[in-house]
Amino acid sequence: MYFSLLRKSIFSGILFLSFALVHNESYAQNIDPNSISNEQALEFYKRAKASGLTDMAIEQAALEKGYTLDQISAMRNRLQQAQTSAPTGPDRSGTDESRRQIADSMLVKAKPVSALPNSDSVKQVFGASFFSSSSISFEPNLRIATPKNYILGPDDELVVDIYGNSVDNFRLKISPEGTVKMLNLAPVQVNGLTIEQASERIVNRLRSAYSALNRPGGGTYSTITLGNVRSIQVMITGEVTRPGSYTISSLATAFNALNQSGGPNNNGSYRSIEIIRNNKTIRTIDLYGFLVDANLKDNITMQDQDIILVRPYSKRIELFGEVKHPALFEVKDGETLKDMIRYAGGYTPTAYSASIQFRRNTGKELMVGSVQETEVANFIPQNGDVFKIGKILNRIENRVVIEGGVFRDGEYPIDEQTNTVKKLITKSEGLREDAFLNRAIIERKTATLRPEIISFDLGKLMNGEIEDIVLKREDHIYIKTIDELKENYDLTILGSVINPGTINYHDGITVADAIFKAGGYTEGGIPYRIEVSRRIKGDTANIPQSQNVRIFSLEVSENLTLNEEDQKFKLSPFDVIYVRKSPRYEPQKAVTILGEIMYPGTYTILNNFERITDLLPKAGGLKAEAYISGARFYRNKELVAVDLKAIIQKPSLSANLLLQTGDTLLIPTKSETVRIKGGVQNPSIVNFDPHFSFREYISQAGGFAEYAWKSRIYVSYPNGRTFRTKKFLFFKSYPKIESGSVLTVPVKDPQKERQISPSERIAIISLVTTISLALISLFR
Incomplete structure (x- = not known):
């Protein structure tokens, strides 16, 4: 049978009562605990205290309102946590602040130093981070079977199940007098008994109602288990972080209580923690046994009114340097330096263990000393000793x-x-x-x-x-x-070989060997015109002063067969070999003709003198609907303005370009529209009419816009050619509009226009008048 879980409400009955004292009682009864923040709960408690109520009075009032001791205990613990985390709370020390951080391990390493530290330096106490870790909790496990040695007391709850021929269930809460009562039977005294002893008494009493209960062949049986457990109060005093009285579960152990109090403070002992019961010390806890060896023998179950006394430490030393866990360690009588090194996790792999330096306070001044490796097991540290474990030298002796x-x-x-x-x-x-x-x-x-x-x-x-x-x-x-x-030797082979580049030099390598290593000749490579360029190193006979290399011309077998001539010429390091290509060998060149042609497609360029007009006969000539004036010629995917009609009529024109591989000629059908864009009121596409004048096309687009640049109008024809407006004095000559043309009216930048001054207007009018009179007299 498992225990029912204690309520893990994050707020206490003390806080509810405090809220009721600050606000009206009817409202407080309807409070949802989960709806109150931690800060609000702390504020309610402070108000209750300000009204003059003591903690005992608040708890008594909470009991009268129906809260259990378990609830009050959990709530008080939550309140203490809220007070501890409040920014206005007292700060123990730099060590206590570090305890509020989540520790990666049981120990926090001290800051490494190169020399023995001063006596007033603050170091991490061994085991302190264990109690500061928020991820470590000693909360008792309530979902376990009832311990056989559990002693019952007031407020414990017993669950009695009857089954078989008769079925019943009782939940019995032990009264303050230590009794439980069932049905109309007399009370049963169970205080101070174990579960087994209490079960025997309860069954004997129930036989008054169920005579065959738990008897052989009786057919009626019962089981008695522990339900909710009672709360007990323990006092934690001495050198602890948060001394005081704590309400804890009756299943809680000494470590549970210590964890709630925050553990020993800076001066507290980790090795002399006394548990006092009925004014007698029943156990002295040495936490090092648990921290180092995971020994739980001292983690005994607490009883009501127990006292935990944390005494001040009597002897403490410091170990730093090449140990696995540098820290301050507490020393018990009879312990040696070897024990302290074991608590520190032992030496690191690079520790210098032959001699350990230490510094000691003599009462008048400091002294230094050393402990040899053979003395470590018997050396007794004194209070305040500081031991430095050095690092081995970075040198090898043999x-x-x-x-x-x-x-x-x-x-x-x-x-x-x-x-x-x-x-x-x-x-x-x-x-x-x-x-x-x-x-x-x-x-x-x-x-x-x-x-x-x-x-x-x-x-x-x-x-x-x-x-x-x-x-x-x-x-x-x-x-x-x-x-x-020597320098890395290599050769370079370039030209018509399959893998040109750098190859390794080997003694006795020939040109044929180099061509073989380069993958052989390409299809156009020729073996009878090979050049070797060689650096001049020492032999400079018959070489002009300005010449820095030698050139050798060679002929190598086309199929790279071995022959005596080839073996005679040996290559030298850093030679460069050039393999030439046949002068008339080149890949096929092709051009494309598309559109309104008899046989559109791709055609090979026969020689290097073919021109655009030579393409038309190859493709079977033009179709009837071909629009020659709109033919477009592309080279490297860019439009080249060519007047195909003009070069067909006169092939000797310079516009009849020589063909290159990749050229494309596109002959479209005749377009029947004209596009008008730029500085007009309605840029649009209009139909082509050979009878329309230039201005009529402008009218089709709504006329000129305000900032139209009339003197810069240009027309782009389908074949890529472009003509702009020409001007002579006051007369403009507009380009001809053809089918498929694009008429563009540039737009002036209004910000760049300069206003004509009055004097400039007068000068212009005078000039116009003079020219007009001269023209009139000329034509009379």
Whole structure:
């Protein structure tokens, strides 16, 4: 049977009562607890306190209104949390502030320092973050079977189920006198009994009503379980974060109570926490047993009126540096430095454990000391000691390194097999075939740690011609390979090969070999005109002063067969090979003709002298509906203005362009419209009428707009050609309108127009008058 869950209301009966005291009682009875914010609840409580009520009076009033002790306990805890989180609440210390942050682990590392810290530095106490973590809760689990050793008391609830031949159910609440009453039977005393003992008494009393209850063959049975549990009060005092009286579940343990009080404060002991019952200390809790070894032997169940006393710590030391959990640690009598290092999680992999430095307060001044590795297990720390675990040096005491032209280079320890150069080379499985034997070097540090170089003839050393060299710690032997001491050699092959570019140089490579590595000739490549360009290195005989390269002309077999002539000419590093293409070899060129033509499509350009007019006979000539004046010619997808009608009539015109691959000629049908756009009242498309004048087309579009630029009007014809308005004195010559044309009237920028001054108007009028009179006299 599981316990029913305690109500986890986030507000307390104290808060409800406080609200009732501040507001009218009838309204308070209808309050939904979940509708009140945490800040509102705290404000109601403060008002109740301001009215003169004590906490005890508030609790008593809450009980009279029907609230249970469980509800009041949960509500008080919530109120304490609200007071703790309020910004006006007291601040314990920098450590307490860090406790309000969610800890990743049980410990928070101290800030690393390079020297022993001052005595007044504030460090993290081991275990403090455990009580500050919001994700850790010691709330008792109420959904468990009734513990056999659970002692009943007032306000506990027993659930009696009768089944079989008779069916009944009772929920019995233990009275303050310690009794329960069923039906019309006499009360049963159960206070101080276990569930099993109480069950036996209750069954005996129920047999007055059910004579065969729980008897063999009786047919009527009962089970008695614990329902809601009572609340108890415990006092937590001493060096704790929030001392006081706490109402907790009767199933709560010592750790539950400590967690609610926030745990020990800065001066509180984690290793001397006493549980006092009936004025006797029944258990002394050492939290390190739980924090380090997960030992729950001290987590005993609390009883009503128990007292938890957290005493001040008596001895505390600090461990920092290369331990896994640097912190302040509390030391009990008889514990050694080795125990403290174990509490700190042990050394890190890079800890220097041969000697540990410490600083101690002698009462007059500070002193420093050290603890050797053999003394750690017996060294007794004193209060205030600060221990620094250093880091090992970044150096290796017995290493030599060989690098380069050996089969297994790397690090080796100095021993009888590797204490000389020759022995070390043998240990690394010998020299590679391409090792450079004329010179090798050893990088070594002198006694003053200054670097020096020792050079030696590797070939003579290996042959025993010179004495072997004794190695020292941290010697670094460099043996180069032949290829490492020269520039990377390559060749370049360009032109009509399948994969032109750079290829690796090899001794004895020929031109045919290079062409083979480049994938062979392309379809247009010719083998009889190959050039090799070579850098001039040392031989400059018969070469002009201004010449920097040599040029060789060669002929190579077309099918790359081996022959003596080819083998005679060897390539040198950095040669550039050029393979030429046949002068008349080129890919096919094609042009496209579309539209009103007999056989539209793509046609091959036969030679380099074909022109636009040569396309028409190939395509079978024009159709009857072809509009030659509107033919459009495109090159690289751009319109080229060409008058096809004019070049057909006279092919010698320069507009009869030579054809190029990708050219397109489009011959449309005749368009019967004219588009008018720009500075007109109604830009539109109108029908073409050969009898219309230019101004009549403008009238079709509603006439000129206000800022029409009449002197800049132009007409674009279907073939891409464009003509603009011409002007002579006061006379304008407008371009001819053809079918399919686009008439564009530019628009002036009104902001750029300049107003004519009165003097300029007079000058213009005088000029016009003079010209008019001259014309009149001329034509008389």
